[in-house]
Amino acid sequence: MTGDEKHEPSATSTLDVLWVLYDRVLRIDPDTVGDPARDRFLLSKGHGPAAYYAVLAAKGFFPPSWLDDFGSYDSPLGYHPDRTRLPGVEISSGSLGHGLPLGVGVALGLRAQGLADARTYVLVGDAELDEGSNHEAIAYAGATGLDSLTVLVVDNRSATHGWPGGIGARFAAHGWSSATVDGRDHRAIESALTTPLPGRPHVVVATVESKS
Amino acid sequence: MRETFVAGTTAILDDDPRTALVLADISAAAFEPARQRHPDRVLNVGIRESLLVGVAGGLAQTGLRPIAHTYAPFLVERAFEQIKLDFGNQDGHGVLVSVGASYDNAQAGRSHHAPGDVALIDTLPGWEIRVPGHPDEVDALLRQAVGGDGSVYLRLSTRGNDAAHAGTDGRLVPLRTGRRAVVVAVGPMLSAVLAATVGLDVTVAYTNTVRPFDAAGLRELAGAAGDTVVLVEPYLAGTSARVVDDALPDRPHRTLGLGVRRVDLHRFGTPADHDVAHGLTPDALRHAIADFAAR
Numbered sequence: 001m002t003g004d005e006k007h008e009p010s011a012t013s014t015l016d017v018l019w020v021l022y023d024r025v026l027r028i029d030p031d032t033v034g035d036p037a038r039d040r041f042l043l044s045k046g047h048g049p050a051a052y053y054a055v056l057a058a059k060g061f062f063p064p065s066w067l068d069d070f071g072s073y074d075s076p077l078g079y080h081p082d083r084t085r086l087p088g089v090e091i092s093s094g095s096l097g098h099g100l101p102l103g104v105g106v107a108l109g110l111r112a113q114g115l116a117d118a119r120t121y122v123l124v125g126d127a128e129l130d131e132g133s134n135h136e137a138i139a140y141a142g143a144t145g146l147d148s149l150t151v152l153v154v155d156n157r158s159a160t161h162g163w164p165g166g167i168g169a170r171f172a173a174h175g176w177s178s179a180t181v182d183g184r185d186h187r188a189i190e191s192a193l194t195t196p197l198p199g200r201p202h203v204v205v206a207t208v209e210s211k212s
Numbered sequence: 213m214r215e216t217f218v219a220g221t222t223a224i225l226d227d228d229p230r231t232a233l234v235l236a237d238i239s240a241a242a243f244e245p246a247r248q249r250h251p252d253r254v255l256n257v258g259i260r261e262s263l264l265v266g267v268a269g270g271l272a273q274t275g276l277r278p279i280a281h282t283y284a285p286f287l288v289e290r291a292f293e294q295i296k297l298d299f300g301n302q303d304g305h306g307v308l309v310s311v312g313a314s315y316d317n318a319q320a321g322r323s324h325h326a327p328g329d330v331a332l333i334d335t336l337p338g339w340e341i342r343v344p345g346h347p348d349e350v351d352a353l354l355r356q357a358v359g360g361d362g363s364v365y366l367r368l369s370t371r372g373n374d375a376a377h378a379g380t381d382g383r384l385v386p387l388r389t390g391r392r393a394v395v396v397a398v399g400p401m402l403s404a405v406l407a408a409t410v411g412l413d414v415t416v417a418y419t420n421t422v423r424p425f426d427a428a429g430l431r432e433l434a435g436a437a438g439d440t441v442v443l444v445e446p447y448l449a450g451t452s453a454r455v456v457d458d459a460l461p462d463r464p465h466r467t468l469g470l471g472v473r474r475v476d477l478h479r480f481g482t483p484a485d486h487d488v489a490h491g492l493t494p495d496a497l498r499h500a501i502a503d504f505a506a507r
Contacts, residue, residue, distance in 0.1 A: 084303050092301045101263045105270015112252035136260035
């Protein structure tokens with residue numbers, strides 16, 4: 001990719017978890033992007049999508065040659081993803097704090113339509129959790145036992161005031177099952193993502209090197 | 213209007229498994245029977261308005277037709293970025309239904325007043341905006357909104373006219389004919405406008421649909437009234453002035469926008485008290501309309 005990508009730490013912090021998701025966890029591929037029963041992955045942390053684009057290209061959702069035009073006017077690859085432009089992208093993101101509430105709605109919508117096997121995954125950053133809208137979603141999903149929802153928090157300790165007591169504990173206080181793993185350890189990430197507890201939404205906190 | 217909305221939405225939920233209702237405590241008790249029948253499609257997220265709209269946006273992404281409902285300032289003003297991004301930027305669609313209007317609950321103060329809601333929604337592309345003026349107009353507007361596949365804002369009020377005067381086709385309905393101006397009364401403003409214009413040589417036209425606005429109807433009516441247009445809207449004054457310009461780009465015209473003034477009164481009282489303060493009583497409207505038409 002060329003150009004002034006910006007948010008490089010935001011992109012590099014997510015690379016391993018994105019690869020594990022698309023390579024080992026998500027039930028979605030370029031041939032099933034329109035399947036109502038597919039898993040959904042929502043990149044809430046739309047900042048620094050370079051890793052996301054790279055993984056999607058590697059998995060065949062679009063030609064890798066598109067990467068060369070990143071950020072140009074006619075490119076479907078913007079500095080934040082646009083679901084209307086790029087195959088495989090479930091939500092347009094960029095403004096923080098939207099993906100998790102949307103993910104709650106997606107999980108509820110799938111449940112209401114009897115698509116019980118379709119899981120919804122949302123990736124957020126530890127700094128993004130500063131946005132209050134996330135906590136509305138965390139509280140509601142926990143209270144309603146929305147167990148088809150998994151949130152993946154990539155923690156590079158960039159939240160301005162940190163998370164005293166731990167990120168997982170914040171979710172657990174609202175009834176979520178929680179796991180914290182090394183965000184560079186593919187086996188650990190896969191294991192944590194694939195062992196949610198029935199009856200509860202699930203959060204995996206993937207710690208990576210500090211942004212600073 | 214709220215009662216009509218509750219009854220209509222309950223029936224729609226019973227009939228159409230594609231629909232879902234999202235609440236933020238407001239009106240939850242009224243929808244409890246519907247929630248018991250459809251617990252997966254009647255969702256009360258609690259007092260979380262950002263989540264209310266976000267969840268509705270997510271439901272839309274799965275193919276459901278969401279209706280999101282709460283008090284106007286919380287639905288439109290607090291959650292505006294969610295409306296912009298979780299519907300519009302996702303290319304998703306749904307129906308927003310508010311109660312409270314500009315100052316239905318005048319005693320509650322500015323926090324519960326939303327005269328700017330229509331102007332805000334109007335900044336977003338593609339939204340229909342429906343402002344019924346009578347409870348009998350609500351059900352048809354609701355069913356058309358939910359039955360469609362676009363984004364619709366339905367603005368309900370405790371205030372209204374003596375009778376229903378329009379259906380769902382969005383066309384201006386001429387109720388009087390005159391030569392000095394066309395006065396467009398929106399939603400609940402009609403009764404006051406009819407009282408204000410008794411004996412004045414003006415056309416009075418009613419609409420419950422301000423987006424899309426009936427530009428062709430306005431061109432026709434304005435052409436017979438000196439291309440002098442008075443808008444009387446139950447929200448921020450001048451909100452629809454731009455659509456008048458859009459409707460008459462090739463003709464010199466004059467426009468007066470009447471509605472809620474851009475002022476925080478820091479007052480309580482009744483809606484009627486606020487009508488006085490904003491110049492929306494029949495007497496005040498008559499003075500403003502007659503003065504403008506005579507210039």
